[in-house]
Each structure stands twice: as C-alpha cells, then as structure tokens.
Amino acid sequence: MKTQWLLLSLVATASLARAGDDERKAWTILAEKIYTSTGRVIEKGMVQVNNGKIAQVTPSVEEGGAATELKVYAVTAGLIDASARLGVSLTSVEQSTEVQPHRRVAQAVDIFAPEFERVLAGGVTTVLVNPPDSNVIGGLGVALKTAGGDTLESRTVRADVALRGAIGSQPSGGNRPAFGRATDFFNRRPTTRMGVEWEWRKAFWDAAQVERDESKRFPGIERMQEALAGKLTVSIQAWTTQDIRTAVFLKEEMEREKLGSPRLVIDAAAEAWKEPQLLVRSKTGVVLPPFPALGRTGDGAFMAWNTAQLLHEKGVVVALSAHGAADLDERLAAQAGYAMRGGLSFEAALAAVTIHPARLFGLEERVGSLEVGKDADLVLWNGEPFEPTSRPIGVIVDGVLRVDPRPAPVD
Amino acid sequence: MTLLSNSTCAPCGPRALGALLLGLLALAPAAHAGNGKLAIKAGRVITMAGADITNGVITIEDGRITGVGADSKAPWDADVLDHPELVAFPGFVEAHSIRGMDRPNENVPVAPFLDVRDSIDPISFFFEDCLRSGILTINIQQGPACVIGGQGMVVKPFGLTIEQMLVRSHSGLKVVAAPRPGRSRATQAQELRKAFLELRQYLDKLVQDKKDGKDYARREALFQGKDLEKEENKKGRAQEGNASWKIDGLEMIPRGEIDDQKEPLLRLVEGKIPAFFYCDSAMSVRLALEVARANGFFANTVLVLEGDAWKAADVIAESGLPCVLSPNLMYVERDPLTGKETETFVPKVFADKKIRFALQSVNAGPQSLWFQAAQCVAHGIERKAALESVTKTAAEVLRLGKRVGTLEAGKDGNVVLLSGDPLSVTSTVQYVVLDGRLVYDRSKDVRMKHLMSGVEQANSTPGGAMENSHPHDEGPEAEGEKPKKDKGEKDEKEEKKDPEPKKD
Numbered sequence: 003m004k005t006q007w008l009l010l011s012l013v014a015t016a017s018l019a020r021a022g023d024d025e026r027k028a029w030t031i032l033a034e035k036i037y038t039s040t041g042r043v044i045e046k047g048m049v050q051v052n053n054g055k056i057a058q059v060t061p062s063v064e065e066g067g068a069a070t071e072l073k074v075y076a077v078t079a080g081l082i083d084a085s086a087r088l089g090v091s092l093t094s095v096e097q098s099t100e101v102q103p104h105r106r107v108a109q110a111v112d113i114f115a116p117e118f119e120r121v122l123a124g125g126v127t128t129v130l131v132n133p134p135d136s137n138v139i140g141g142l143g144v145a146l147k148t149a150g151g152d153t154l155e156s157r158t159v160r161a162d163v164a165l166r167g168a169i170g171s172q173p174s175g176g177n178r179p180a181f182g183r184a185t186d187f188f189n190r191r192p193t194t195r196m197g198v199e200w201e202w203r204k205a206f207w208d209a210a211q212v213e214r215d216e217s218k219r220f221p222g223i224e225r226m227q228e229a230l231a232g233k234l235t236v237s238i239q240a241w242t243t244q245d246i247r248t249a250v251f252l253k254e255e256m257e258r259e260k261l262g263s264p265r266l267v268i269d270a271a272a273e274a275w276k277e278p279q280l281l282v283r284s285k286t287g288v289v290l291p292p293f294p295a296l297g298r299t300g301d302g303a304f305m306a307w308n309t310a311q312l313l314h315e316k317g318v319v320v321a322l323s324a325h326g327a328a329d330l331d332e333r334l335a336a337q338a339g340y341a342m343r344g345g346l347s348f349e350a351a352l353a354a355v356t357i358h359p360a361r362l363f364g365l366e367e368r369v370g371s372l373e374v375g376k377d378a379d380l381v382l383w384n385g386e387p388f389e390p391t392s393r394p395i396g397v398i399v400d401g402v403l404r405v406d407p408r409p410a411p412v413d
Numbered sequence: 414m415t416l417l418s419n420s421t422c423a424p425c426g427p428r429a430l431g432a433l434l435l436g437l438l439a440l441a442p443a444a445h446a447g448n449g450k451l452a453i454k455a456g457r458v459i460t461m462a463g464a465d466i467t468n469g470v471i472t473i474e475d476g477r478i479t480g481v482g483a484d485s486k487a488p489w490d491a492d493v494l495d496h497p498e499l500v501a502f503p504g505f506v507e508a509h510s511i512r513g514m515d516r517p518n519e520n521v522p523v524a525p526f527l528d529v530r531d532s533i534d535p536i537s538f539f540f541e542d543c544l545r546s547g548i549l550t551i552n553i554q555q556g557p558a559c560v561i562g563g564q565g566m567v568v569k570p571f572g573l574t575i576e577q578m579l580v581r582s583h584s585g586l587k588v589v590a591a592p593r594p595g596r597s598r599a600t601q602a603q604e605l606r607k608a609f610l611e612l613r614q615y616l617d618k619l620v621q622d623k624k625d626g627k628d629y630a631r632r633e634a635l636f637q638g639k640d641l642e643k644e645e646n647k648k649g650r651a652q653e654g655n656a657s658w659k660i661d662g663l664e665m666i667p668r669g670e671i672d673d674q675k676e677p678l679l680r681l682v683e684g685k686i687p688a689f690f691y692c693d694s695a696m697s698v699r700l701a702l703e704v705a706r707a708n709g710f711f712a713n714t715v716l717v718l719e720g721d722a723w724k725a726a727d728v729i730a731e732s733g734l735p736c737v738l739s740p741n742l743m744y745v746e747r748d749p750l751t752g753k754e755t756e757t758f759v760p761k762v763f764a765d766k767k768i769r770f771a772l773q774s775v776n777a778g779p780q781s782l783w784f785q786a787a788q789c790v791a792h793g794i795e796r797k798a799a800l801e802s803v804t805k806t807a808a809e810v811l812r813l814g815k816r817v818g819t820l821e822a823g824k825d826g827n828v829v830l831l832s833g834d835p836l837s838v839t840s841t842v843q844y845v846v847l848d849g850r851l852v853y854d855r856s857k858d859v860r861m862k863h864l865m866s867g868v869e870q871a872n873s874t875p876g877g878a879m880e881n882s883h884p885h886d887e888g889p890e891a892e893g894e895k896p897k898k899d900k901g902e903k904d905e906k907e908e909k910k911d912p913e914p915k916k917d
Contacts, residue, residue, distance in 0.1 A: 116747065116754050123756065275867035295778040297864045306867025330743055330788050331780040339838040340779065344865060390787035391796075391836050 027054040027401030028070055031382065032063055035076040039356040039371035041349065049077055051378040054401035059372050072396060074407055078352060078387050079372050080127025080379030080399065081334050084289040084359035085269050085323035088129055089115040089146075096137060100173065100192065101205045103165055103229075104222030105141030107133040113146070113157050120328035122148040123405055125335055125394035127379040128159055128369050129326070130359065132166040132269070135239045136175070138192065138201040139167035142225070143237060145365055147379075149399040159377075163363050164237040164267065165229045169252075170245040170301045173198045199248050206230060206252070210261040230262030235363060238266065241291070241301035243273040250280045267362050269323070272305035278316045287319040287362040290354075292332060293340040307344035314350045321359035322351075330390075339388040351388060382407045449475045451849050452487030453494045453828055455501035459835065461804050462819040471501060473826035476848040481820050494851065499830040499843055503820045504549030505782040506807035508771035509689060509717050509737040513539045517556030519563065522593065523608045525586055525677035527563025529553050530575050540578075542777035543570035544853050545861055547829035547842045550580060550808065550817045554717075555587045557691040558594055560604045562587030564677060565689065567811055569827075571852045584811060585715070586681050590701040591693035602700050609708045612678050613658055619670065620662040631670050639669075656682050656709030687713040687812070689737070698725035702732055715810055721746070723759045726766050735769040735810045742772075742788055758792040760802070771807035787836040800835070826850075 029051040036044040038059060050058035065071070089111040096102060111131055121129065127148055133140030143166045145159040167173075177193045192198050208218035209226030228234040238249045246268055253266045267287040268274070274281060274288050281288060290310055297304045306312075313320045322341060324334040338351040346354070360370025368377045378401040385392025396407030451473045458469030460481055470485040471478060480486070487493060511517040514532040521527075533553060543551060549569055555562035565585045568578040592601040622628045671679065680686045688710050690701040698716065705711040716722075716729060716736045723744060729736060744757045763770045772789070774781040782803040789799035808818025816825045826849035833840035845853035855861060 116752070119754060120745070276870045278869055293779070295776050295780065306863070307865045308867055312867065312869070329741075331775050331784060343779065343838050343841075385791065389791075389836075389838055390784050391790040393788075393791040 026070065026403065027378070028052045029378075029398060029401070029403065030064075030066070030068065030071045031077055031380065031398075032065065032071065032073045033075065033077040033382070035386075036372065037076060037078045037352055037387065038373065039079050039352055040373060049372060049380065051380070051398065051401050054378055056372060056374055056376050056378050058374060072382060072403075072407055074382040074396060075385055075392070076383040076387055077372070078125075078381050078383065079356045079370060079376075080381055080397070081125045081338075081355045082128040082130070082321070082359040082365070082370060083121060083126045083324050083326060083334050083355075084130050084321035084362065085291070086121070086126075086129035086131055086326040088117045088121065088131055088326040089113060090131060090134065096133075096140070099221075100138040100201055101220065102137060102141050102222060103139050103205070103225035105133060106144070106162065107131055107141055107166070108144040108154060108158070108161060111144065111146070111154065113152075113154055117326055117328065118146075118148045121324075121326060121333065122397055122399070123394070124328055124333040125381040125383075125397055126324075126333075127381070127397065127399045128360075128365065130163065130237075130323075130363060132164070132237060135166075135168035135172045137167070138173045138198050139165065139205060141166060141222075145363060147399055149397075149402070149404045159365055159368055160363070162234070163365070164235040165225055166237045166239075167202065168239040169195075169198055169202065169248050170240055170242065171195065172239070172301065173201075195245070195248075199252070202252055203255070206256055206261060206264075210256075210259075227262075229264050230256060232263050232265045234265075236264045236266050237269050237289075237363075239269045241270050241272045241299065241303035243276045243303075245301070246271055246274060246277070247280060250284045250286055253284055253286070270300055272299045272301075272303035272309070274318075275306050275309040275312050278313055278318060281313065281318045282316050287321070287358075288313055289321045289323050289359070289362070290341075292324055292327065292337055293344070307340065309344065310341040310351070310354060311345035314346060314354075319358050319362060320350075320354050321362055322354045335388055335394065336390070339390060342388060348386075348388070448490055449849060450488050450491035451494065451826070451846065451851075452491045453501060453830070453846065454487075454496065455499050455830060456497045458501040458820060459503070459800075460820040461503050461800060462821045468497065469501065471820060471828055473828075473846070473849040476826050476850075478820065478822055478824050478826050480822050494830070494844065494846070496830055496843070498832075500833060500835065500840075501820065502547065502829045502831055502835050503804050503818060504827040504829045504845070505547050505803045506771070506811070506813075506818055507543070507548050507551040507774060507782065508807040508810045509552055509554055509715075509773055511554060511556045512777065513537050513551065513553050513568075514555075518558040519555060520558075522560040522604060524559065524563055525561050525681070526674045527555065528583075529555055529563055529566050530582065532563075533566065533568065533575055533578070535573055535575060535578055539777050540568075540570035541860070543781075544845055545842055545855070545858060546774075546777055546779075546781040546783070547831070547835075547845065548774070548777065548782060549827045549829065549845065549847060550811070550813065552584055552689075552811050554585065554689050557587070557589050557591060557693070557717075559587065559589055560593070560601065561608050561678065562589065564686065567813065569847055571847050580816070581811075581813065583677075583686055585687040585689045586677060587691065588681075588688045588701070588704070589691045590697035590704070591691055591719070598697070605700070605704055606707075608678065609682070609704070612675055612682070613660065615672070615675055616660045616663055616666075616679070619666050620660055623665050624662065628670070631667075634670070655684065655712070657707050681713075682709045684710055684713050687715060689717050690714050691717045691719070692722045692725075693719045695721050695724035698722055698728060702728070718759075720744075723757070723762050726762050726768065729763075730766040730768050735771070735806070736763065737771045737773060737807075737810065738763065740773040740775045740785070742785060742792075758788075760789050760799075761792050761794055764789075764794045764798055769806055769810070770802055771810045772802045783835050783840075787838075790836060796836070 031049045036047045044061050047061045048063050130145055132143040142162040143164045145163045146157045150157045174192045205226050209223050212218045212223055229236045240246045240249045249268055253264050257263050269289040270291040271288045272291055291299055299305050310320050322337045324337050327333050334355055338355050341351045357370040360366040369379055380398040381394045382396030383392050384395045397405035453471040458466040466483050469483050472480045472485055515534050552567045554565035564583045566582050567580040567584045569580055572578040592598045692698045692701050705714045714734050716734050718736050719739045742759055744759050747754050772785040786799040786803045790796050805818040808814050828846040830844040831840045832843055843855045
C-alpha cells in the first residue's frame with residue numbers, strides 16, 4: 003500500500019516541472035514582440051531575467067541556445083486582477099460590526115486555494131484580494147502574487163493595500179429589523195442604501211473629530227484617519243450610477259469640509275459610463291467588473307461595452323478585473339479582449355490589466371510593467387495578447403517559471 | 414456555462430416581438446431585392462471551400478448562391494451590397510443547442526413523439542442574438558433530462574413563425590446515456606434498453622395479432638372508413654433497419670397501423686432519423702455505443718459530449734462517429750490524492766485523433782461560436798479545422814452539407830459580412846444575408862448600440878445632486894470650477910477663500 007502511494011505521488015510530481023526549473027530565477031526570453039506597458043513596443047527583442055528581477059529589456063537579440071532560453075511570440079508584464087475575490091470564503095460575514103477598518107482580509111486568505119493556480123495559468127501574477135462586501139467597511143485588502151513561497155508574507159506584494167468597503171445594496175442586503183422575530187444574523191443595520199451611506203460618513207466624521215472628542219473612537223479609527231489623509235487608498239465597491247455618485251460625493255464632502263482628501267478607487271464601477279465627469283473631476287480611479295454578455299451585471303447595473311474606452315478617453319485611470327475567474331471566456335485576458343471589442347486600443351487594454359492597477363494600488367515600484375529592476379513577472383504568449391486566438395503559454399513569477407511554454411519532453 | 418442554461422427569458426416576450434417587428438419594418442426596403450437577385454462584393458471572401466478570395470463577388474438568385482469568385486459577374490438587374498472593407502463568411506452553424514425553447518426539458522422520460530417545433534419560441538432573444546452573432550443555422554434539440562426525447566429541428570434565426578424559420582424538420586431524436594436528475598446511471602441504462610424492448614414487444618404483438626386475426630385496431634380503422642392499406646402506399650410497409658433484433662412478419666403491417674407515439678422510435682431503428690446521443694461521461698459513451706449498435710441506428714448517431722466523455726476519445730475514434738463537443742472547452746480535473754489540478758483542452762484531443770467534431774456556443778452573444786473556434790486556434794488546432802468545426806463540419810454533422818457551411822454555388826444564400834477576421838475579438842457582424850435577403854444591419858440594431866456604445870448622460874451635471882442630499886454643500890459657485898482643478902490648485906483656492914488656514 004505504502005509503495006503504491008509513493009508511486010502515485012512520484013507520477014504526479016514528475017509532470018509538474020523539469021528538474022531545476024523551480025529554483026532557477028534567470029531566463030532569457032526572445033520574442034517577436036515585447037509589450038512593456040510603458041508605451042514602448044519592441045519588435046524582435048529580448049528580456050533578461052536575473053535573480054527574480056528584470057535585468058534587461060532590449061531590442062538586440064543574442065541567441066545562445068542555452069537551456070534558459072525561451073522563444074515565444076510575445077511577452078507582456080504579468081497581469082494584475084484588480085478585484086480578484088480569491089482565496090476567501092464568501093459564505094460568512096463578520097457580524098460584530100458594520101464598520102471594521104482594522105480587519106485584515108489577509109488573515110482569512112488561503113494561499114493554497116487552487117484558484118490561485120488557475121488564474122496563474124491564465125497569465126495573472128498579482129491579485130488584489132479584498133474583504134467580502136457584505137459589511138459597509140469590511141477592512142484592509144491585500145495584494146498577493148499568485149505563486150511563490152508557502153507563506154503569506156512571501157506572497158504579499160503589499161499588505162494593507164486599500165481600505166475596502168461597499169456602497170449599494172450588498173452591505174444591507176438581507177438585513178431586516180428584529181421586530182417580533184427570533185434574533186438572527188440579519189437583525190442588524192443598515193437596512194437601506196441610505197443607512198450604508200450614513201455609516202460611511204459617520205466613520206469619516208468620527209475619525210476627523212476623535213482628537214477632540216474621545217467618545218467617537220471605534221476600533222480601526224486610525225485607518226479611517228489614514229484614509230482621510232490620503233495615505234491609505236479607499237476602495238469602494240459601487241456598481242450603479244447612484245452608488246458611484248455617493249462614493250464620489252463622500253470624497254468631495256471630506257475635501258470641502260477640509261477633513262482630508264481620500265484617495266478613491268471605485269471597484270465594479272459598471273455604470274461609470276453614464277457620468278464619467280464625476281470621476282474625472284474627482285480624480286477617482288476605476289476598476290471595472292467583468293464584461294457581461296447582455297450588459298446586466300451586479301446590483302442591477304448595466305455596463306456598456308465601451309465603458310473602458312469612454313473612461314480612458316476622458317483620462318480616467320481604468321483597471322479591469324475578472325473577479326478571479328479562470329474560465330477561458332471569463333478570465334482577465336479575455337476581459338482585456340472584450341474591452342478592445344468595446345473600442346479600447348490594445349495599448350490601453352494592456353495598461354488596464356498591468357500598469358494601471360499597479361498605480362491605483364501603489365504597486366508600481368514592483369509590478370505592472372517590463373522595466374529593469376522590477377519583479378520578473380512575465381507572461382509569454384503564442385500570439386497577439388488578448389486575441390482569443392492566442393493564450394498565455396508561459397508564466398514567470400519572481401523569476402520562477404511557473405507555466406512552461408516549452409513542449410513537454412516526449413520521453 | 415451550464416448545459417441547462419437558457420438565454421431566453423419569458424418576460425421579454427412581448428417587448429421582443431415589438432422590437433423584432435420594428436426591426437423587420439426598418440429592414441424591409443433594403444431586404445427587398447424585388448427580383449430575388451443579389452450580388453455581394455466583399456474585400457475578402459472566406460469560402461470555407463478552398464482558398465480565400467480577395468475582392469470576391471457572391472451572387473445569389475432566388476435564395477441560392479449562383480456564383481462565388483473574384484470574376485463572378487453580378488447580373489445587371491441584381492441589387493448590390495458593395496463592401497470592400499468587409500469580410501464575407503458562410504455563417505456559423507450551431508450543431509446542437511437546447512436554447513430557444515420555452516423550456517428545454519420534458520418530464521415524460523420516453524417521448525419520441527414530441528417535437529421541438531411546438532416548443533420553439535421564434536421571438537426568443539436567443540434567435541436575435543444568433544442573428545447578430547452570425548449563427549445562421551441552429552439545430553435545436555430537447556434537453557438531456559430524459560431517456561428518449563422529442564424530435565429536433567434545424568432553424569434559421571429569422572422569422573416570426575416556425576414555418577419561416579424552418580430549415581429541416583425532424584432533424585434527430587435526443588437519446589440520453591446520462592442519468593436524469595435524481596436517478597442512477599443503472600436506472601437510466603435499463604430505461605434506455607427497455608424503451609427499445611417495448612418497441613420490439615409492441616411490434617411483435619402487432620404481428621401476432623395480425624396472424625391471429627385479432628388486429629382490431631385495423632378493422633376498427635377500416636370500419637371508420639380509414640384506409641390503412643392506402644396509407645401503406647404512401648408510407649410503405651413497416652420494416653426494420655440494421656437492428657440486431659428482427660420482427661418476423663413485420664412486413665405484413667401497413668405503416669399507418671403503427672401507433673403515432675411509437676413510430677418515431679421505429680424511424681430511429683430504421684435509420685430514417687439520426688440520434689443525438691447525449692453522453693455526460695466516458696462511461697456513458699460505452700452505453701450509447703451499445704444501445705445504438707443493438708438497435709440499428711449506430712451509423713446515424715451523433716455523440717453529444719459533456720464532462721469527461723472526451724476520455725473515451727479512443728473508443729469514439731474507433732467508432733468513427735462524429736461528435737458535438739461541450740461548450741466548456743477546458744476540462745479541469747483535480748487529482749484526488751495530490752490535489753493538483755490538470756487542464757485538458759478537449760477539442761485538441763479530438764483534433765489529434767482525427768475525430769470529426771462540431772463546437773457549441775457558450776452563449777449566443779460575445780462568447781458564441783467564433784470565440785470557441787478562436788480558442789481552438791489558441792490551443793494549437795489548425796485554423797482551417799477550427800473554422801470548419803463551426804461551419805462545414807457542423808453542417809455535415811446535421812447532413813446539411815449540401816445547403817450550408819460553405820460559400821459555394823448551389824448552397825443556401827446565407828452570407829455574413831464581418832468587419833474583420835471572423836476569429837478576431839474586434840470583429841463584429843455588420844450585415845447578414847439569409848436566403849438571399851438582407852435581414853440584419855448592425856447600424857440599425859438598437860440593442861447592439863445600447864450594449865456596445867453607452868453614451869454619457871446628457872443631464873449629467875456633476876454636483877447637481879449634492880445640494881439636496883448633502884447639507885454641508887458649499888453652494889453652486891464652487892462646483893462650476895471643480896472639474897478643471899487638480900488637487901493642488903483647489904487647496905490654494907480654498908485657502909484663499911478661507912482667511913483662517915486650517916491647522917496642519
């Protein structure tokens with residue numbers, strides 16, 4: 003029996019990677035096209051990776067035929083899913099309080115969840131994981147690599163990357179007053195959109211006043227203060243126009259009242275196309291939800307397929323997201339394609355899944371483009387990226403070849 | 414993604430009808446060639462029958478293609494659709510779909526007498542979406558929650574009645590080798606075998622009764638003035654095909670004497686109607702092949718595969734049967750021991766084993782057949798084979814190879830004009846010609862415009878709503894300036910307005 007188990011595990015591991023690949027953090031990638039995400043396209047060039055970092059991006063090719071040489075059609079930076087919703091069970095919601103800026107989603111993330119490997123195969127190397135949106139202010143999100151070490155720390159690109167909350171029907175969804183019924187989880191407030199908005203404003207106002215009035219203090223209020231000061235990005239899920247308005251007005255109210263100037267990113271901003279000026283004038287970044295076939299998406303919102311193009315044209319920083327989907331027709335690379343179908347240029351679509359999300363969440367020092375010194379997170383493509391006729395055939399994370407583009411050895 | 418998903422929604426019925434009628438009215442002038450002659454000029458013609466043609470002309474007369482070529486001459490009196498910027502394509506063929514009906518499943522387990530024509534909803538949103546996605550031939554079959562389902566039908570996605578939509582009736586019987594919800598696999602297998610056994614017993618009894626002079630049904634019919642012998646001339650004698658079982662004396666029975674509820678299954682046994690045999694797993698493929706062989710319809714079987722049925726690819730290759738593959742192209746499997754996941758791109762397995770296969774759509778919209786074929790190319794299948802799996806091969810699977818699937822003289826006048834390569838994400842269907850009539854023009858597609866081109870709201874006056882909802886609003890004069898300011902400037906101005914700078 004024991005030998006059988008041993009044999010099985012041997013068979014399983016043998017197919018994963020070639021000997022030595024796991025530790026190797028130096029590669030030379032020769033490509034017909036190198037899309038750097040810095041506005042530069044290099045035809046017939048070379049990317050060199052050394053010690054987990056990008057060492058060189060150059061148009062001059064030195065073919066050596068070494069074992070560490072990978073030849074592909076195109077290279078891009080590793081994709082970033084700006085709203086991945088991965089690795090966290092959504093079946094339970096923290097019910098001790100509606101406003102919990104101190105909670106860290108990182109402590110609930112299962113980095114061994116198979117979803118990470120699935121999105122990795124689709125070219126996603128960094129994901130933004132946020133607390134579930136059933137609380138008004140759910141806590142702190144985290145930016146993680148989809149592959150790497152076995153500890154949360156080794157996978158973290160940036161901890162406490164954003165203060166996350168929601169505006170809309172989700173935080174109050176299912177809640178009801180307790181009249182005459184047995185007490186249960188849903189006997190809580192808020193029960194309306196109005197209540198949700200009020201919770202947000204109260205949290206910000208309390209944070210601004212706590213220095214003078216100690217009675218306003220609540221756990222995590224320091225995080226609200228950081229958010230007010232613009233030191234901690236505020237990521238708010240708001241699908242519909244009315245909710246996007248609420249979020250933007252909240253930010254503007256804080257500025258007008260001189261309580262601070264929150265750095266705002268609206269996630270799942272499906273209806274942002276209706277009032278793009280709101281986002282332009284408030285310098286709000288946007289993460290779009292996956293493109294829905296018939297336009298209908300979360301919270302009853304309607305997302306037109308030209309949303310990304312329209313916002314980009316007006317100068318709004320747009321990132322795309324796949325909500326962690328790995329299916330061929332739903333994954334991030336497909337979303338970038340759909341944005342192009344809606345009129346976005348290839349360059350802008352590439353930015354929306356690489357450098358834009360990196361900038362929105364302060365990760366651009368490490369990821370988001372092919373520049374010397376950045377983390378060696380690369381996607382190797384067998385054709386033009388985001389066209390459904392091509393796919394990621396190789397993925398490198400921190401210099402380690404996680405998906406091998408070379409044909410499997412025959413023997 | 415799920416098999417039972419149905420893109421149609423009941424509440425949109427009357428609205429859809431209105432929109433469709435409007436669409437018809439809008440298109441009517443252009444669609445009317447008058448003399449039934451149309452010439453389509455396109456920058457590139459992908460015929461799917463030989464090489465692509467640059468600057469080709471397709472001529473259509475009376476609903477049929479009469480010529481395709483670079484030097485094909487348009488009749489002097491034909492309407493001309495001249496689009497050198499567009500790509501002409503034969504139109505996609507959906508080889509198997511359970512969409513477009515009011516509901517895909519029936520709760521009678523053995524019901525070969527049913528016909529999807531009674532269930533198809535011509536104004537369903539599904540057909541509208543098919544049209545704008547360039548899917549011009551759709552084989553609609555009953556859902557898989559049965560043992561033997563009703564008879565399918567091939568339709569085109571245009572027309573307000575089922576007669577207008579008809580391409581071919583009785584296109585096949587749905588036969589299911591996968592357990593119905595709540596049943597076991599063994600029960601399903603037994604019920605499947607039993608259905609044919611019951612047919613056999615029924616026919617046996619007919620013959621015996623005839624021999625015994627107890628064919629009361631026939632006598633009753635004669636008494637009523639119904640001449641079954643004459644029907645015999647029209648329909649022929651009852652007979653079996655290649656089944657392993659045989660009913661001696663069946664040739665004595667006039668066709669008209671056979672119960673209408675049993676007759677479709679006999680037609681299957683006789684090889685007069687193909688089977689779309691649904692297999693949800695590799696193990697159900699074995700059952701399907703067994704039942705098809707035993708009852709004589711093996712040669713007329715198309716396998717409709719789901720789940721891990723692809724693992725039976727070797728057996729399928731040996732059988733030589735064509736397949737319709739699951740819309741879920743990537744099969745993901747988790748090792749029960751190591752937890753390691755492996756992915757298999759299913760069409761590649763079939764392409765490598767040279768099995769004829771057609772693909773199914775994920776939906777009738779942006780992830781329809783073009784997307785599926787494109788994914789095949791991404792995963793290493795030759796472009797030609799990938800395109801064929803959604804055109805030529807799919808048409809052959811439906812035995813409509815002489816009518817649709819390629820652009821050739823003699824075929825139905827179905828042409829899709831695309832803005833670019835059919836497999837590119839940025840290409841869209843601009844025009845659809847069906848039976849020589851222009852039936853779709855994207856510039857007049859209101860729904861498409863709504864979906865693809867959201868327009869910034871005209872009454873979008875940022876800040877307007879704030880005065881009401883926010884008690885702390887400064888007032889309108891500050892708002893007018895806001896859009897142009899960046900953060901730094903605004904702080905300055907606000908400081909100017911406020912003589913007492915805030916503490917830092």
